[in-house]
Amino acid sequence: MSNAPDRSPLALAMDRGALFSEACPSREVLKHLTSRWGVLVLIALMDGTHRFSALRRRVSGVSERMLAQTLQWLEEDGMVARVSYPVVPPHVEYSLTPLGREAAERVQALADWIETSMPRIGAVWAANAAE
Numbered sequence: 001m002s003n004a005p006d007r008s009p010l011a012l013a014m015d016r017g018a019l020f021s022e023a024c025p026s027r028e029v030l031k032h033l034t035s036r037w038g039v040l041v042l043i044a045l046m047d048g049t050h051r052f053s054a055l056r057r058r059v060s061g062v063s064e065r066m067l068a069q070t071l072q073w074l075e076e077d078g079m080v081a082r083v084s085y086p087v088v089p090p091h092v093e094y095s096l097t098p099l100g101r102e103a104a105e106r107v108q109a110l111a112d113w114i115e116t117s118m119p120r121i122g123a124v125w126a127a128n129a130a131e
Contacts, residue, residue: 028077029077032070032073032074032077032079033074033077033079033103033107034107035070037059037062037066037067037070038070038073038074038107039107039110039111040059040062041055041059041067041070041071041074041080042074042079042096042100042103042104042107042108043104043107043108043111044058044059045080045094045095045096045100045104046096046101046104046105046108048095049093049094049095050093050094050095051091051092051093051094052067052068052071052092052094055067055071055094071094074100078097078099078100079096079097079099079100079103079104080094080095080096080097080100081094081095081096081097081100082094083095
């Protein structure tokens with residue numbers, strides 16, 4: 001396969017086979033970024049810094065434990081910055097890093113596509129249910 005400049009990084013990575021390799025570390029990042037909660041947290045943080053409780057209200061349905069785990073994963077991957085202030089009660093804020101902003105823009109595009117495609121997806125669901 002050629003490394004032509006018009007080929008996307010994903011196409012080039014797929015040529016190499018790294019993404020399909022069980023041992024590829026990118027799979028963990030992919031899991032964190034594309035999980036339901038990962039996508040929603042990244043999109044929620046696109047409009048600025050949030051405290052944990054504000055994020056939990058914004059991302060309706062996420063448990064406290066799952067939100068904490070998701071934020072930890074995204075922080076470890078360099079997508080989210082966590083700032084803890086030495087006050088009582090504890091004050092912790094989360095924001096996107098530059099890398100996280102890039103990722104958020106990309107998953108937001110996918111989320112936007114899903115939302116605008118819901119009428120077509122719903123029609124497929126209905127057709128499948130009728131079978």
